[in-house]
Amino acid sequence: MPRMEPETDLVDRWRSLLTCYNEVACHLERALGDAHALTLSEYESLDRLTTQECGKRRMQDLAETMYLSQSALSRTVSRLVKNGLVERTHCEDDRRGVFVEITAVGRQRWAEARKTHLAVLAEHLTPVA
């Protein structure tokens, strides 16, 4: 059994996590939105898809590596589809399944947005204490 962390430390750590997260997320959301018309969730989804060599994943797999609920992911993908950044294709093996594949336009958009993403992180993600 691990030694108990004092309650105040625990709360303090949470507080700083909360503050730090909101600071960065807020700036990211705005910068990505203004410069690239992307939500943070949309950017993160594209990011997951580009790092996969095939650029193609089941919704399920995508969901596992993300912080979103199943329904939120579904809608995020819908938005990406609507904007032509991603395509849905039915899975042949299991026709309930859906593959999500990034398009050329999607890759391009992601590549541009990545610069903004890094810049915001560099500016607002405070270094480890």
Place this chain on the structure above:
Amino acid sequence: MPRMEPETDLVDRWRSLLTCYNEVACHLERALGDAHALTLSEYESLDRLTTQECGKRRMQDLAETMYLSQSALSRTVSRLVKNGLVERTHCEDDRRGVFVEITAVGRQRWAEARKTHLAVLAEHLTPVA
């Protein structure tokens, strides 16, 4: 000029912050909601008010120590008022200003919720790596 942190480290740190935050926030939100009918923001607001000895603060002061936008805070306080956990009183010196004061019921509710809050943190806030 500080030495540049490699980009991947920066992104990795952000990723883990994002994941960790959402994990904890999600559990907190549900636990506080189910057990005490409180939003995370509502709990955090009450928390700010209890740690002040006078239990009374200007909206502005409250806003400074919080992660919420001005409008979100305003509505959060409105909800707390509606549920009798907090009271709004006009500021005499500057009649645009508003004081927010926690009620007895509010203190009680906060005290109960605090246990849940701590329990969730202890369970889901992973210790510093």
Place this chain on the structure above:
DNA sequence: GAACATTAGATGCGCGTGCATCTAGTGTCT
């Protein structure tokens, strides 16, 4: 003191979220 800028906080609006539920395809058991 009248006109104008500024500030504190409230509010209309559109949007992304989680929860619960729905639809449709799959697996199992007899």
Place this chain on the structure above:
DNA sequence: AGACACTAGATGCACGCGCATCTAATGTTC
């Protein structure tokens, strides 16, 4: 094959959020 449980993902709904704007009070300038 037929009935029933289960799974993948979509969708209705209510809600909290940020942004822009509004209202009312305060400061400022002439």
